[in-house]
Amino acid sequence: MAEKEKKTKKKKKKEKHQSSDISFKPTSDVKGLKFGGQIIVKSFTIRRARTLELLKLLSLPSSSSPPLLSTAAYLPTNFTILAHHAWHTLTLGLGTRKSKVVVFVFETEAMKSSVVAAEGGIWPPEIPLGDVNKKMIRKLKTWEMARFKFRKGCITFYVYAVRNAGNEGFAAAEDLKVILQAVVALKDFMDHTAMLVMPHQKSINYNSCPPFAMAH
Numbered sequence: 001m002a003e004k005e006k007k008t009k010k011k012k013k014k015e016k017h018q019s020s021d022i023s024f025k026p027t028s029d030v031k032g033l034k035f036g037g038q039i040i041v042k043s044f045t046i047r048r049a050r051t052l053e054l055l056k057l058l059s060l061p062s063s064s065s066p067p068l069l070s071t072a073a074y075l076p077t078n079f080t081i082l083a084h085h086a087w088h089t090l091t092l093g094l095g096t097r098k099s100k101v102v103v104f105v106f107e108t109e110a111m112k113s114s115v116v117a118a119e120g121g122i123w124p125p126e127i128p129l130g131d132v133n134k135k136m137i138r139k140l141k142t143w144e145m146a147r148f149k150f151r152k153g154c155i156t157f158y159v160y161a162v163r164n165a166g167n168e169g170f171a172a173a174e175d176l177k178v179i180l181q182a183v184v185a186l187k188d189f190m191d192h193t194a195m196l197v198m199p200h201q202k203s204i205n206y207n208s209c210p211p212f213a214m215a216h
Helices: 002-021 039-043 051-057 078-090 109-116 129-137 173-185
Strands: 045-048 071-076 099-106 126-128 143-152 155-164
Touching: 039 078, 039 129, 045 078, 045 099, 045 129, 051 071, 071 078, 071 109, 078 099, 099 109, 099 173, 126 129, 143 173, 155 173
Parallel strands: 099 155
Antiparallel strands: 045 071, 045 126, 071 099, 143 155
């Protein structure tokens, strides 16, 4: 009996811990991007992606329902992809080849527009990875975020749900669910082929985008 009660308490403690991991926190407290000892990676850049690019990367149909109108994503630029490979070569294999993708799911489309609009938005279309925590996440001082992190081979996905401070629940829960389920279902990216074939990466010419990257 005592052993059963002990297991029950342990299970409740584990569930509570998991619950706290995905709880909303003030942006000053939420975890940002992590770099470990790879300081040079902070200078690598990411760019704001079009919705269709995010759908391709996540292997979601372009007719995806919901249409993810409240979502803004940042992908590695062409420079970043090539710089990762160059850094890995120069350091004789010690430098990381892992890139970061950052996805923000806002509570409303209006909230997203106020942050990423071409005119009047407070986030730039392109930014060094090292500035994301300070100039993007911490800048939203009156809002709250919940953070999710997934490692998929050479790409690490950071997904942030963003809502007004003090709100209960999450109005864009369906968008968030679609994003999280898609990331979990992805196979590991063995290289950056899927990034290089994105339409916005204009200096690389590929005819199609595979559902996930394959090593050559």
